[in-house]
Amino acid sequence: MDELKIKFSTSRGSSSQHTIYCKRHSVRQPSTKIPNQRTLFTTGWPPYCGRDSIQELFSRLVGQVEGVYLQEGTKAIENEQPQTGGYMIGYIVFKEDEEVSRALSLCSTGSPPLSCCVGDTGLKKWTREYQERYPVESLLEKAAESGVTAYDEWVESEKKRKKHLSEPDEDGWVTVTKKTPIVEKPKRKKKKPQFLMLYAFQQREKQRERIAELRKKFQEDQQKVAAMRANRKFKPF
Amino acid sequence: MKRKQNKKQSAVLEGKGSRGGQDPGLGPPPAKKKPSGLYKPPTHEELQTLKETESLFRTNLIKLQITELISEVKPNSSKEASEALETFLHKLKSELSSIKTTERLKLSEGLRLLPKMIKYPLSFPPSPNIKGHFEFSPPSKIKVTGSYLLETNLKTSPNVNLTVEIPRECLQEKDYMNYRVFHKRALYLSIIAGHLIKKRKLISSLDFTYDLNYPLLPILTLTPKDSSQFTVYIHTTIPADTFPLTKLLPSKSNVRRFARPFPFGEKEEEERECDHEDLPPLPTPHYNSAILLEMGSREKHLEELYSASAVDCPSITEATLLCKTWLHQRGLDQGYGGFTGFHASMVLLYLLRQRKLNHFMSSYQVFRIFLQFLANSNWDERGISLGDRENYPSLPSIDEFHSSFPIVFIDSSGYLNLTAHTSLHQYHALRQEAGLCHALLDKSDGSFGSVFLKPVKPVLKYDALCKFDLSAGNIKGSPLFDRNSDKWEELVFDFGGWVWPGVLDEVMRVIDKGLEGRVQLISQLPVKRNKWAVTAVSPTLAGSDVTLGLIFNTERVYEPLIMGPPADSNEASTFRSFWGEKSELRRFPDGSINEAVLWTEEKGEGEKRNVPRLIIDHILKRHTHIEGVVLTHNTLDSLLSSGKGSIDTREGVSVGVVNAFIELSRELRQLKDLPLEIATVKGASPIFCHTEVHPPLPWNGKSSSKVRSLPLPLVQDHCLHPSCDVTTPTLTPCFHVVMEMEASGKWPDSPDAIDNIKTAFYLSISSSLRKQHGLITGTSKDYIDILKKGYVFRLTIFYLREVSILNDLRTPQSLSKAKGLEKDCISKPLLVSTLNGLHNQFPAYSLGTRLCKKWVCSHLLTNQIPDEAVELLVAHLFLHPGPYLVPGSSVCVLLRFFDLLLSHDWPRDPLLVDLNNQLNDETTSEIISSFSKDRERQPLMFIATPLDHTSKLTKDRPSAPVMGRLLTLAKASLNLLTNQIDSLQIGRESPDFKQIFRSPLTDYHLLIHLDESKVPRLQTGRVSSVDGHHYSHLPIVQFDPVHLYVQALESAYSNLAMFFYDKHGGSVIGVLWKQAAFKPHPFKPNGMQCRVTISKSESKLLVAPDKEVIISDMMILGDGLVRNIEVLETRPS
The missing domain is CATH 1.10.287 (Helix Hairpins)
Incomplete structure (x- = not known):
């Protein structure tokens, strides 16, 4: 693990220096989004540090950044997850392999900390979030409608797919799918009358x-x- | 025998395991195997015991508990100790018999016989006018009397009563007159004291005290040197036939006016210049009964009691111990006129004579009958007598006693009233306790502890304590206590100059009348029995501060109006003379014109709570000239009021909110174009059950100048938005409302789609509300905020099946969301409606809960202890009041809340709160067994209700350190508040009661100081009407940066630290590190918060969290809100 010293600072002048641990990403089954060689695996990003700040930092110091993925655990990197305010792991995907090496070279001991500007935090963030909670109603409506339509379409397609599966294909094969077995309730036995x-x-x-x-x-x-x-x-x- | 049985039982227990699994079916018993364990053939004795227990003790548990208790309350009786005591008594006896006879003197000069160092134990010397002679000769009899021989001594005050008989030659025929016998016995005891004081080897301390706390009856009390466990009292007695009994009837007068007692130092010139002989003699009932007691009664009582316990009913001994313990725990046996263990045993004797007890009863049954008898007695109207009036018709009738004493219980002589000194109020208190405990015994849960084990403390028992100064100077010249009246003289003569009990009786009568219908019980708290060294002057008997305990009749206690008789009726003048200038003629809505007293014009409950104090203050001032009365029931209410100096506790707001909510739900149901019908609309915030600590004022409709409406299109949607550059506006909270739609098959199956459908619903409801009812609404993705009558309601839609859909998905997120839904949309509304029932049932519930919640929050425990848990704890106080009545004031609730926290055995017992009476025995034992099976995994503060058997509510919180802190704080607060109330003194500045609401800030590692202008303030001011307001937009709703900040801190650092804050204001957040988490540990990709490298080698990278970095991150997270972070010096752990 290499250590990257980064000094985060806000627009209002508060700052905090962190150690970000990083290495070249290498796992047995890399996803397409986060390939092995050109990704820098980093951990220790504070919750107020956004993707934009990281992207800005590395494109300024290293080179072209293809994408930054932040999450709170190593598991399940397929879906984007909502952030819950904890410290994060970051996957920084570069265009080229060498850029990862260049990024790692920043970690050499004794070099001054890199500075990184963070976005809205604290009161600024909360007031912004408050505003976002009451969006323009027409937009909200549109979003809800599209969501519902998407779901309807999905249901429709599911239906078709299932129907399709149950029909024999060109070769006459039918795909058998797993169905949830119906659990039968155990029948109640009638109690025999007893002579006490x-x-x-x-x-x-x-x-x-x-x-x-x-x-x-x-x-x-x-x-x-x-x-x-x-x-x-x-x-x- | 007992031991043996135990052994047998444990053998049985071991045997049980071998057959435990076998199901005892209907089949024939396994004949060949030798039956063992539970199925072995019972012996006759065993069968007998098992059956007896059922009939005599109701359950085994009670029997076992009683056995256990009895062994605990008895004094340690080792053989050596009792032998030592015997030897001591023998020595003492020979000492007493060896005192030499003295010369014979006139009684009026008797004080010359007083030994040198001894001070005369009566408060007045023999009057020079009295006749008679006195000489000392050794006692004619010395006997042990009292509980020692009956083996009914309690551990608390093991004592031996030694009765010495004054020989006949010391007495004269007319000694019952003019205090002569009392002076003689005082002299007699003084001479004994003068002899014993030299015997330092034998006796370690020698004091005087008053028998029955009656100042004419001093007795000697001494502690032996070697067996100091016991106290020895030396009583005097005179031969039973010394005086004719008829001379000592309560109506007889035995003190002539010339013998008026003048305390030492008081000059006789105060004597009034009038001819004594012309005035009628004054009856001296208490004086007479004291002489009767001296005339051999003690020995006679002992004989009777002994034969009762030895012959007639053996379990009386044990039952007496139970009664004594019961009385002692309630303090009923304390003070002047207390109902002592002796009285209890005499009651048992009476019950035996009445054939209500028999030979075969168990002590438990006897005790039950005792309680039942007391609870249903009315000795104030129809007293009882042990005297046999059928065979001896010459005995005085009970009515004769009733005219002299408030309470009547005559002994077997037919002349002595055993309860001569008991006041009506003491008796009422006794009767009330007996009734309460009799009812308690029938309950299955924990009643044993409440009846016998838990001391009943006055501060916890009474809703209010009332203090005033009853010293002689204070009541001087008051119309009630005219020094020249016969009534006053009667008191002086009857009590030997000690007028205090009579004065108090009069005062109590006035208060009784003033508070008529408002209280269930008034009782005077006992003054401790005091003893003084024989070489010191007897303490003054002038009563000073009086403390009364009041139990309110909560329905009526705060009524602001006292309705008097019609103006033209005869009673009008009595009414007017009682209330004085406060009484006015008033016309009432029904047209009648009555005398009436109105105490306050205010509508607010806070003002009304002052009414009892106003009443007592007024009538005491008017009738007795007593100034200054303190009443404790509302001392802490100002904490819940709207602003400094105000006592308005805003009950009206909760009512206003509930009314607005009812109107809103009606309007919701009227909405036309909804795709589904509305099934239910429920409130889910504490305000709906009136337990919101600070009910907010309705919004005044102004966008405070410090808030700017943003120049964005958003404002079209009628919402104001906060800004970070200016002061945070006062908090406008929202009240959560959960709405369920009628069932429909059209809901989708995916959580996301359900959310979208809900949003669509919100939009359509929102626009309909605007169109149809002209309400201001703000729509978000997950809720609608509706402004109604100045209050904001946050409406969410709940779809029941969503919970199971989410649970089926089984991802961590979906599971936690399902849990959240279940809590917010099912549990909370249910709890709110149940607790609202309590609010309707018990008037003190809501204010008490608010005070307790306020206390918890003010110790920065807002997010550490769930609000609902506090609500349930308070509910427990009302549903299971234990040895008390249901609390009737906020202070009482708070004190009992502390007591509950401290006395409940949290690690070992679950706390059961039987809401709506739904817990039956079966569920209860189920809860208990599942609780104790797996205690470690259960929540620390386990609170089970019919709605929640496993205490889901307190699953995560409070944590162990918080629980510890809560208990420490509760203990300190209980002690402090109790002491403050106890030490309340008239004329002195009242202590700062709010001290227990100020939390020490020294126990944290860090203090985060916040910028006060960014902390949302609570609204101050009074409730105003909102009818005229026209609202144009939604206020800033529930914007609380402190809450948001703490949330952010918790989600970032919950594994490293704990955060403490007060949601009701306060600009400090306390932080406590979890020290264990700061140890260096090997690198892991997950959860690398603020770690720095500690050591690095080829194979191993050790890291640890860095506090400095965390602190600077805390600053960044709270940017704009945090002023600075203070690191406290190392905390003493």
Whole structure:
């Protein structure tokens, strides 16, 4: 792991110097979006640091940046996830392999920290978010409508696909898909009517049960009181 | 025997495991195997015990608990100790018999016989006018009496009563007159004291005290040197036939006016110049009963009690211990006129004579009957007597006693009223406690602890404590206590110059009348029994500060109007003379004209809460000249008021919000062009159950000049927006409303699509509300904000199936979203409506809850303890008041809240809050067993309700350190507030009660100081009408930068630190590092917050979080809000 010293500063003058750990990205199954060789894997980005700031930093110092992907864990990099305000891992995808090397060369010890400007934080960010919460209604409407239409289309296509699958194709094959099995509820057995006090042994049995029950309760209560005594609960004064 | 049984039982327990799995079905028993464990054949004795328990003790648990308790309350009785005590008593006896006879003197000069170092224990010397002689000769009998022989001593005050009989030669026929017998016994005891004080080897301390706290009956109290566990009291007695009993009837007068007691130092010249002999004699009932007590009663009582416990009903001994413990825990046996253990045993004797007890009863049954009897007794109207009037018709009738004493309980002689000193109020308190506990015994849960184990503290018991100064100087010249009246003289004679009990009775009568219908119980708190060294002067008996405990009748206590009789009726003048100039003629809506007293014109509840104080203040001033009354019930209410100096606690706002909400939901249902019908509209914020700490004022419609509406098209949508450059506006909170639509099959199956459909709904509802009802609304993706009557309601739509759809997806995000939905849209509205029920049922609920929440928040625990948990804890106080009545004032709720936090055994017991009475025994035991099965994994503060069996509410919070801090704070607050209330004194500056709401800031590692202009303030001012307002846009809703900042901090650093703040203002955030997280650890790609390299080698990279970096990041995260961050010096951990 190499260390990149970066000094983040806001437009209002506060600043904070961080150590960002980085290395060349290499995993067994790289995704198309984040290829192995030309990606710089970095970790330790503070929550107020946006993608734009990182892109700006590396395109200024290294070269062309194809994309920056920020997330809060190493898992599931397929989908863009909403940020929850934690510290982040960043995948910085460059155009060329050498640019990664150049980026790593910035990590040499003793070099002054890189400076990086961050966007809105604190009060500025919260006021902006407040405004965004009440968007223009026509835009909101449009977004909702398109969402619903997209869903409708998706449902339609799903239906078609399934229908398509269940029909034999040119060669006469039918794709069999997994269906959720219907769980059958276990049928309730009807209780047979019992004659309770028919035999003498039943009577005896009942008596025995009663005594056992009494004993059991007695034991339980004894345990309870023993526990209370152990916890010194009988200290009235 | 007991031990043996235990052993047997444990053997049984072990045996149980071997057969545990087998299901006892209907089949024949396995005949060949030898039955063991639960199924082994029972012995006759065992069967007997098992069956007996059921019939005698209701459950095993009670029986076992009682056995345990009895062994705990008895004094340690080792053989050596009791032998040592016996030897001591023998030695003492021989010492007493060896005192030499003295010369014979006139009683009026008797003080010459007083040994040198001893001070006379009566407060006045023998009057020179009295006749009679006195000489000391050794006691004719010395006997041990009282509870020691009955083995009913309590651990708290183990004592031996030694009764010495004054021999006949010291007494004269007419000694019952003019305090003669009291002077003689005082002298007698003084001479004994003079002898014993020299025996330093035998006795470690020698004091005087008053028997029954009655100042004519001093007794000696001494502690033996070697067995100091016991205190020995030396009483005197005189032969039972010394005086004729008929002379000592309560109506008889035995003090002539010439013998008026003048305390030491008070000059006799004050004596009034009138002819004594012309005035009628004054009855001296208390004086007479004290003589009766001296006449051998103690021995006789002992005999009776002994035969009762030894012969008639053996379990009386144990039952007496239970009664004594019960009385002691309630403090009912304390002070002048207290109902002592002796009284309790006499009641048991009475019950036995009445055949209400029998030989076979258990102590538990006896105790129950005792409580029931007391609860249903009315000794103030129809007293009871142990005397046998059927066979001895010459005995005085009970009515004769009723005219002299408020409470009547006659002993077997038929002449002595055992409760002569008990006041009506003390009796009422006793009866109320008995009724309460009798009802408690029938409940299955924890009643045992409430009845016997938990001391009932006055500050927790009473809704208000009332203090005033009743010293002699203060009441001088008041019409009620005219020094020249017969009433006053009667008190002076009857109590030997000590008028205080009588004065208090009169004062209480006035207060009773003034507070008629407003209180359930008034009771005077007992003054501690004090003893003084025999070499010191007896303490003054002038009562000074009086403390009364009041239990409110919450329905009526704050009524501002006292309606009097019609103006032309006969009672009008009585009414007017009682209330004085406050009484006015008023015309009422029904046309009648009545006398009435109006205490306040204000509508606010805060003002009304002052009414009881105003009443007591006025009537005491008017009738007794007592100035200055303190009442504690609303001392803390100003914390909930709108501004400095105001006492308006804004109950009206909650009502206004609820009304606006009702109107809004009606309007919602009227909306025409919705695709689905509305099924339900529910409130989900505390304001809907009236537990919002600071109910906000309606928005005044002005966009405060400091807020600019942005010049963006957004303003077309009628929304104001905050800006970061200026002061943050006062907080306009929103109230959450959850709406459910009717069921429909058209909802989509994907969460995203559901969200989109909801947004579409919001848009259409929003525009319909605008069009149809002219309301101002703001639409967001996830909710609508609706401005109604100056309040903002945030409406969300809830679709029930969404929860299961999200749960089926099983991704972390979907699961947490499902949980959130369940909490916000199902649990919260349900809880709110349930708690609203409590608010309707108990008037003190809402204010009490608000005060408790305020306390929690003011200690910066806003985000550490869920609000709902506090609400449930307070609900517990109302639903399970334990040994108390339901609390009736906010201070009482707060104090009991502390007590609940401290006395509940959180690690071992779940707290069950039985909302709506829905927890049956089965569910309860289910909850308990699942709780104790896996305690470690359960929440620390486990609160189970019928709505939530597993305490989901407190799953994550409070954490262990917070819980610890909460308990520490509660303990400190309880102690401080109790002390402050106890030490309240008239005429002195009242202590700063708000101190318990100021949190110490020294316990944190960091303090984040915020820019106060950016912290949203609470609205101040009074509730104003909003009817005239015309609103043109939505205010800035729920914009609270502090909350947002803490959220940001928590999501970034929850693994490294804890954050503490107060949402009701306060510009400090406290930070506590989680020290364990700061140890160096190997590098991991995930969660690298502010790490720096500690050491680096080929194979290993060690990193650790850096506090400096975190602090500078905290600054950046709170840019614009944070002023500075203060690092506190190393905190003492």
